[in-house]
Amino acid sequence: xxxxxxxxxxxxxxxxxxxxxxxxxxxxxxxxxxxxxxxxxxxxxxxxxxxxxxxxxxxxxxxxxxxxxxxxxxxxxxxxxxxxxxxxxxxxxxxxxxxxxxxxxxxxxxxxxxxxxxxxxxxxxxxxxxxxxxxxxxxxxxxxxxxxxxxxxxxxxxxxxxxxxxxx
Numbered sequence: 331x332x333x334x335x336x337x338x339x340x341x342x343x344x345x346x347x348x349x350x351x352x353x354x355x356x357x358x359x360x361x362x363x364x365x366x367x368x369x370x371x372x373x374x375x376x377x378x379x380x381x382x383x384x385x386x387x388x389x390x391x392x393x394x395x396x397x398x399x400x401x402x403x404x405x406x407x408x409x410x411x412x413x414x415x416x417x418x419x420x421x422x423x424x425x426x427x428x429x430x431x432x433x434x435x436x437x438x439x440x441x442x443x444x445x446x447x448x449x450x451x452x453x454x455x456x457x458x459x460x461x462x463x464x465x466x467x468x469x470x471x472x473x474x475x476x477x478x479x480x481x482x483x484x485x486x487x488x489x490x491x492x493x494x495x496x497x498x
Contacts, residue, residue: 365450365458368397368410386426386461386473387451391419395450398497401443401466409497418496422449425489426461429471429478442467447493463493 398409413419442464449461461473469480469490480486 363452364393364412364414365395365452368395368407368448368450370407371399371405384476386429386471386476386478387423387459388453389423390454391423391451392454393452394419394422396493396497397448397450398465398493399444399446399448401445403444405444411496413496422489422492425485425492426471426478428483428485429480429489430483430486432470432477432479437468439467439470447497449493463490465490465494 393412393414396409396411396413397407399405400408443466445465447463447465449463451459451461453459459473461471463469463471463480469486471478471480480490
């Protein structure tokens with residue numbers, strides 16, 4: 331029996347396609363235990379109506395990638411640090427959740443250079459979250475609509491110092 335080149339190629343491609351397609355089980359096992367890489371330039375998420383209730387991060391965080399971005403006008407990536415240390419993660423989560431709420435209304439944020447740290451968070455479940463912490467100006471902390479204020483909060487200065495220390 332002779333097979334044409336076309337039928338051999340078609341059969342080979344079909345086999346390759348079947349082998350290359352991931353299954354639902356593959357997706358569950360290949361889910362990364364660490365957060366994605368830091369973008370080279372940071373684009374802050376759009377602001378949403380602030381929410382004052384609820385934690386910044388919930389329990390179950392297994393890894394945090396800290397991405398420190400420099401001041402305006404460039405906002406380029408300056409430092410990266412990945413931590414899987416339970417004690418460091420626990421301290422950061424506790425500091426974030428202990429911050430006070432942003433005040434209602436309009437406020438002035440002098441000396442806002444645009445420098446910030448993005449925390450790319452991975453949970454045990456595989457879910458992820460992004461928290462941004464402004465290092466200047468009002469030093470606000472944002473995760474989606476959840477907004478907190480680091481500067482006047484009792485634990486805020488310690489949080490800011492930890493984030494800068496972890497991203498030299």
